[in-house]
Amino acid sequence: MTKSYLSLELIDKSFERGGVRTEVLKQVSLSVDKGEFISIIGHSGCGKSTLLNIVAGLTQATTGVVLLDGRVADEPGPDRAVVFQNHSLLPWLTVYENVRLGVDKVFGSSKSKAERHDWTMRNLELVQMAHAADKRPSEVSGGMKQRVGIARALAMEPKVLLLDEPFGALDALTRAHLQDQVMQIHAELGNTVLMITHDVDEAVLLSDRIVMMTNGPSARIGEILDVPLSRPRRRIELAADRTYLKCREAVLKFLYERHRFVEAAE
Amino acid sequence: MSVTNLKLPQDAAPPHAARVIAFSRTARPGASRRLPAALMTALTNLVPLLVTLSFILVAWQVICSAPDSSLPAPTRVLEESWELIAHPFYVGQGVDQGLFWHISASLQRVAIGYALAAVVGIALGALVGQSALAMRGLDPIFQVLRTVPPLAWLPLSLAAFQDGTPSAIFVIFITAIWPIIINTAVGIRNIPQDYQNVAKVLRLNAFEYFGKIMLPAAAPYIFTGLRIGIGLSWLAIVAAEMLIGGVGIGFFIWDAWNSSLISDIIVALIYVGIVGFLLDRLIALIGRVVTRGTATA
Numbered sequence: 001m002t003k004s005y006l007s008l009e010l011i012d013k014s015f016e017r018g019g020v021r022t023e024v025l026k027q028v029s030l031s032v033d034k035g036e037f038i039s040i041i042g043h044s045g046c047g048k049s050t051l052l053n054i055v056a057g058l059t060q061a062t063t064g065v066v067l068l069d070g071r072v073a074d075e076p077g078p079d080r081a082v083v084f085q086n087h088s089l090l091p092w093l094t095v096y097e098n099v100r101l102g103v104d105k106v107f108g109s110s111k112s113k114a115e116r117h118d119w120t121m122r123n124l125e126l127v128q129m130a131h132a133a134d135k136r137p138s139e140v141s142g143g144m145k146q147r148v149g150i151a152r153a154l155a156m157e158p159k160v161l162l163l164d165e166p167f168g169a170l171d172a173l174t175r176a177h178l179q180d181q182v183m184q185i186h187a188e189l190g191n192t193v194l195m196i197t198h199d200v201d202e203a204v205l206l207s208d209r210i211v212m213m214t215n216g217p218s219a220r221i222g223e224i225l226d227v228p229l230s231r232p233r234r235r236i237e238l239a240a241d242r243t244y245l246k247c248r249e250a251v252l253k254f255l256y257e258r259h260r261f262v263e264a265a266e
Numbered sequence: 267m268s269v270t271n272l273k274l275p276q277d278a279a280p281p282h283a284a285r286v287i288a289f290s291r292t293a294r295p296g297a298s299r300r301l302p303a304a305l306m307t308a309l310t311n312l313v314p315l316l317v318t319l320s321f322i323l324v325a326w327q328v329i330c331s332a333p334d335s336s337l338p339a340p341t342r343v344l345e346e347s348w349e350l351i352a353h354p355f356y357v358g359q360g361v362d363q364g365l366f367w368h369i370s371a372s373l374q375r376v377a378i379g380y381a382l383a384a385v386v387g388i389a390l391g392a393l394v395g396q397s398a399l400a401m402r403g404l405d406p407i408f409q410v411l412r413t414v415p416p417l418a419w420l421p422l423s424l425a426a427f428q429d430g431t432p433s434a435i436f437v438i439f440i441t442a443i444w445p446i447i448i449n450t451a452v453g454i455r456n457i458p459q460d461y462q463n464v465a466k467v468l469r470l471n472a473f474e475y476f477g478k479i480m481l482p483a484a485a486p487y488i489f490t491g492l493r494i495g496i497g498l499s500w501l502a503i504v505a506a507e508m509l510i511g512g513v514g515i516g517f518f519i520w521d522a523w524n525s526s527l528i529s530d531i532i533v534a535l536i537y538v539g540i541v542g543f544l545l546d547r548l549i550a551l552i553g554r555v556v557t558r559g560t561a562t563a
């Protein structure tokens with residue numbers, strides 16, 4: 001491995017409000033290969049969203065730099081499409097129009113109108129939402145909205161797909177269903193994915209590597225865990241798999257011990 | 267990494283597809299049962315109104331039936347102003363026109379002034395809502411100017427335009443613009459960060475952002491402003507026309523007063539009220555159609 005596809009180099013981030021400076025991220029460095037699926041896990045408030053927003057370019061790092069495909073990425077752009085935690089679909093547009101907006105913007109000059117239509121529909125089909133193309137976000141369920149959010153991001157053909165707790169607000173069944181879909185899409189398209197999650201099982205099931213963050217303030221990357229499970233992965237078979245259980249235990253241990261450590265320190 | 271080559275077996279998909287279709291069927295049961303219900307609601311709303319109306323008419327009739335009463339009773343209004351009520355489309359000389367033409371002349375002035383106010387108001391509101399600098403520079407001025415009563419602008423605009431009609435239009439403009447500016451600005455300041463992030467990720471330019479995010483996101487607020495604006499316009503036009511003369515419902519009322527035609531005034535007031543009500547409903551309706559879906563995310 002010579003040069004990684006996406007790399008975060010010594011990212012520091014502090015917020016200043018009313019003269020009070022809070023350091024959120026400290027010296028975060030991470031290298032991600034093309035096609036890799038990375039999960040970031042850590043306790044609430046440690047700075048996961050902040051880190052993702054820095055990669056997305058929506059927040060500026062205080063120091064440090066994000067490199068994507070050999071270039072500095074410090075402004076938001078469709079090459080790093082974000083699926084937001086609360087879907088963030090535009091409620092005045094239909095499901096189709098929400099996806100089409102991104103398609104028109106990214107492929108406005110390179111694809112014909114008919115091609116853009118087909119591409120929009122293809123991505124809706126990918127998340128099995130083509131049947132609801134003409135509905136408004138308010139008319140579909142939470143899980144469906146999240147799928148449209150994923151379709152919108154995928155349709156931009158991003159170099160990196162950034163997911164901020166994409167399934168956080170969903171019930172367990174819908175969540176499992178969407179995880180399977182994301183795994184399948186990842187298998188088909190080979191996207192590079194950075195996903196934030198709270199859910200240990202989700203992290204182990206989906207990821208190639210799990211980035212575990214220490215508690216804030218001044219959160220760092222505490223540990224990176226390789227998940228050496230072969231793909232395709234099926235949740236039922238994995239439930240009793242030794243490697244799976246080991247990975248799961250490692251993450252739980254990390255979170256549990258760190259958590260206790262911080263409570264004792266305060 | 268070679269995750270790319272690993273494909274999930276295709277048979278994993280069908281059960282999901284089946285479940286998804288089942289999802290969408292649950293939303294609309296019993297649409298056919300709504301019509302009689304709507305009829306019932308209309309009736310329950312209409313009956314009290316009719317009762318109140320007849321009560322008012324009877325009371326008015328009783329109170330104003332005394333021979334020395336200064337105001338006419340409903341029956342006298344019908345009698346004296348029958349010409350006016352029966353021939354709204356009458357065309358005569360000068361200001362001697364049917365009520366329809368007076369209302370129509372007033373509406374034209376309102377339409378022009380209000381349309382200008384809507385365009386300029388939304389643009390200024392967008393500016394003030396978007397830029398903290400513009401807000402600091404303009405907002406205090408708006409806050410002071412908006413308290414100036416509409417008619418106070420009339421002499422100034424007569425001096426500027428030297429003519430009645432543009433002056434009246436200006437008064438409408440200046441009356442309607444403040445609530446439009448202020449509500450638009452509030453709406454734009456309240457655009458959720460999420461939508462702004464979406465716009466940033468998509469790299470929308472200023473025009474696209476204005477048309478695709480800003481206007482629709484702020485539309486409910488903008489229409490609140492537009493609705494207040496149309497009400498104020500209609501209030502102001504009647505008063506302004508009393509002063510500028512010519513064809514128009516305001517001058518008609520003033521003229522009727524000068525000729526002691528109290529019954530005509532009452533008929534005109536009913537027209538003014540109903541037209542004002544319809545204008546308000548029209549804007550509300552347009553607002554509902556345009557912002558459908560925005561209220562619930």
Ligand SMILES: Nc1ncnc2c1ncn2[C@@H]1O[C@H](COP(=O)(O)OP(=O)(O)OP(=O)(O)O)[C@@H](O)[C@H]1O
Pocket residue numbers: 015016017024042043044045046047048049050051216
């Ligand atoms: N704009 C801001 N100004 C000041 N402080 C901020 C800002 N954004 C985030 N923070 C602080 O940074 C810390 C990390 O926030 P962040 O949203 O990244 O946490 P998180 O790990 O995503 O939490 P969660 O899992 O609950 O979403 C928090 O303590 C928060 O108060």
Ligand SMILES: [Mg+2]
Pocket residue numbers: 048049050
């Ligand atoms: Mg977060």
